[in-house]
Amino acid sequence: MALAGMGSTVLVTYTGTLGNGSVFERSEKPQQIVVGAGEINPAFEEAIVGMAPGETKTVVLPAKSAYGQYRKNLIFKLKRRKLNLPEEPVPGGTARISLKNGRSSLVTVLKSDAKTVTVDANHPLAGRDLTFAITLMSISGDGGA
Numbered sequence: 001m002a003l004a005g006m007g008s009t010v011l012v013t014y015t016g017t018l019g020n021g022s023v024f025e026r027s028e029k030p031q032q033i034v035v036g037a038g039e040i041n042p043a044f045e046e047a048i049v050g051m052a053p054g055e056t057k058t059v060v061l062p063a064k065s066a067y068g069q070y071r072k073n074l075i076f077k078l079k080r081r082k083l084n085l086p087e088e089p090v091p092g093g094t095a096r097i098s099l100k101n102g103r104s105s106l107v108t109v110l111k112s113d114a115k116t117v118t119v120d121a122n123h124p125l126a127g128r129d130l131t132f133a134i135t136l137m138s139i140s141g142d143g144g145a
Contacts, residue, residue, distance in 0.1 A: 002139050004051045006036035011137040012048065016130055024125065030137045041066065044132060051136040061130045070127030075110065077118045089117050 004010050011030040017023050035045050043066070047059040063069055078097070089095050089109040096104050097119065107119035 004048050008035045009140045014134045016132050056135040058133050063127050066130045067123040067126045074121040077116050
């Protein structure tokens with residue numbers, strides 16, 4: 001029986017849960033991945049290596065291997081007039097802000113008043129260990145063991 005390896009093209013389904021069991025992400029249909037191509041989280045890819053079609057594996061990605069540790073230095077108070085937001089920022093909502101390098105970033109709004117908007121630039125899952133139940137549907141391509 002073929003096993004997934006580096007370079008294998010695989011179809012997987014998965015369900016991602018948090019420590020309290022709540023689902024934060026679920027594949028709606030099988031996802032095609034080339035193992036080792038860097039298309040997805042490396043720890044998720046490593047979990048697929050050695051799996052056989054039809055096999056389900058549960059893997060826990062610690063925060064540092066998922067979206068990183070939560071960093072308090074990524075909370076900013078910004079001057080509202082410099083943000084040029086298309087709509088009123090709502091605490092708990094998101095806003096797209098322009099960065100000095102010309103790129104933009106999606107942030108979570110924490111507070112808003114007449115002069116400032118306080119935002120959190122951490123990924124919403126930063127600092128959280130993530131559990132994935134991965135089912136390997138099929139394997140094709142090079143790399144199978």
